[in-house]
Amino acid sequence: MELVMKNIPELIIPASSSTTTTTADEDNNWDDWSSDINWYQVSGDFPSDLPSFILPTAISSYPAGEAEPLAGADAIHDWSYPSTTTNSHATTPTTEGPTRNELYNINEPTSASLRLIHLLIAAAEAISGDQKSPHLARVILVRLREIIPTDHAAASGIERLASHFTEALLALLDNPHQPHQHATTAATTGEVLIAFKLLHDMSPCVSFGHLTANQAILEAVAGERRVHILDYDIGEGVQWASLIQALISKGSPAAPHLRITALTNGIKGSASGAQEVGRRLSAFAASVGQPFSFRICRLDHSKRFTPAAIKVVKGEALVVNCVLQPAQLSSAASLTSFLTGAVALSPRILTIIEEESTPSFARAERGFVGEFMDEVERYMAIWESLETGFPMQGRVREMVERVILRPRIAAAVARAYGRQDGGEVAAERCGEWMAAVGFERLELSSFNVCQAQLLLGLFNDGFCIDKDTPNKLALRWKSRRLLSASVWGLPPPPSPSASLLF
């Protein structure tokens, strides 16, 4: 441990309350910085009810596939995880001693990297909770900013992750009510698209949901002449490319006419963006000979959805597709109105693709810090999955992280913050709520499950599929659930004479 400290003199965070020792000059530096804050107390004294904070890789002794997170005590013991000098995932060759990258390599959490995370948690605690102390939070965050090199190309995985979260927290401090809308994304549209494609190639997170939902849709509308898809968040339209291909390749029965209606939520530019997506999809469909049409439906100014806004053609099978990405989720009320409206339209099938959080947490009790840590874990897992799959492509990963994941992080943190303020209960974990509204679970076919497994086979080994309810497949990286795709339908109306349940 001493060796570690010598090599990074600028890292002057004191050790946690467990065993690491620090050299004398570091203590001096520490005091120089701010004498009135007792750093030992700040970073060393963590709440005893720290919910199980797992670094997905720290607990490498997990048997693969174990879904239970470790108890908090274990996580705390890992704080004094000694840094190792032999690092199989090192991005730089080692000559003597651990280089900076190694220390922060996400696959081998060192005490240095763990400390970054601890500081983040401390800042989150300071922002929220019983003793709110924005000043303290700001101090911590500024400190974090200083520690992490701003040139992201030189920083390591964990440093970049910590930097994104730091910025997200700072945005909360600066603008508590509308934090993520001002997130500075210097990325141009072109950059976003490139990064999106890279992410699509590097991780199954994008394809998994799309392919699973599409397969379920295909099975549900088999034999129909017209299919109408109502898409809550069309994104870049990638999902429908493979659906169009699948429809056209069905062979003997002629391909059904496909109509897509995309909802736009009124954010500036979203309508034109959706139009552009429509153009692309039309061009693509034309290139394969699939009859296709596209239109946009705007949510009203209060972001609510009314079924009447959708033009429904007789004899078409309606499908509703919801990709719930927290960054784009405008409000829970909007989503609720959408789903209730969807019931009114009686779709053949409704597919939901959403993010998953660690199941053991009871959502109501977590508070901001718990949710914040959940998000940190989630992105750690994503970071790790990218790094494990593509260890040599640091630049590419950095770009994807900055352009795509960073805004998501900011939005997730902002949402978590909004919730703890007594804001709306996020409806994005729809499962139980759906049953209440009247949807029933539809079973996923073995074809679908098989397809998902094969898809994962194209990517790194660490990905797995969970199927805990018959209508839902969850994508998991090691022990952390990332995404899930679930399928719902409406029960058939009981009999003509009985009253319709809506």
Place this chain on the structure above:
Amino acid sequence: MFSSKKPTMNSHERPPMCVQGDSGLVLTTDPKPRLRWTVELHDRFVDAVAQLGGPDKATPKTIMRVMGVKGLTLYHLKSHLQKFRLGKQPHKEFNDHSKDALEMQRNAASSSGIMSRTMNDRNVQITEALRMQKEVQRRLHEQLEVQKHLQMRIEAQGKYMQSILEKAYQTLAGEGAMTATGSYKDLQNQATMNLGAMAFPSLQDLHLFNNDQLEISPQLDRPLEDFFPSNETLCLGKKRPNPYSYSNGKSPLIWSDELKLQEFGSHEENLKNNIDHEHLQIAPSIINGGMEMESMADVYEAKPLMLSVDSNGEKYEGSSKVGRPSTPRRATVSTPERMSPMIRGGGLGQTRNLSYA
């Protein structure tokens, strides 16, 4: 030595219970008369025991009652029963041959029940094995179907993304400064090559998963090796060269952070330039199929990666370089020591690696 036996003793229809004491017992002519357990007497004994539910359930008293043989005392029966219990196996087999049809008619008696069950078990096992093989075959076919469709869908996605990128590329060329476009070209080259590299070797690997993927019970290890005809039928090839605009589809390029910036042109040109590089290697991470890293460290020639399927869709051919990585694959695929059962739903990565151990 047989005393007068009842005519019914060896017939199939044995009168159920009481055998009258007509059959005299055979006694030895020793000074001390000892009962001689003749074959017949023993058969009756066994029958009685069977009726009573087996040697463990039968007691001398009940046996005596059931047998109804005069002169048979409890002591005779006790010792005989004890011997019978100890030596049940040999006696059973003996009974087997002589009494087997009769035994079949008795139900619920343990020894005969065991006898008949054994024979039935064998039949059952055979049908069971056949059924399981059919099931495996069905799943194999389903997997092939899924693979085919998955491949087409992934290609469609890729094609769509490519069209998006081209537009983005144009906008970048319009807006950005030279350095910006330079670095974006760089990244885009990486992106397209990435997809090419991923699409092709990875999709080649799809056929490998046939063997690894199946959820088979461990009992079927051995039969399945015979059952899988050979690699060829499991292979999934593409029917035609890549129709999409990936010119990099011609070879699975590598990916390195140190790409030289290319002249701005169509990106087909860029990629052709890259193809000419000397130092191409496959980044191990791209090939998720578990191919040995060492075998992939060669320089790939710029040959089209054509996976062709012949008319009956069963042959797998690769281009020259591809033949090389396929070799380790064949070796491992055809001789899995054990068709690793699925570890969990989705644990296929682990099973795949097992076969490459």
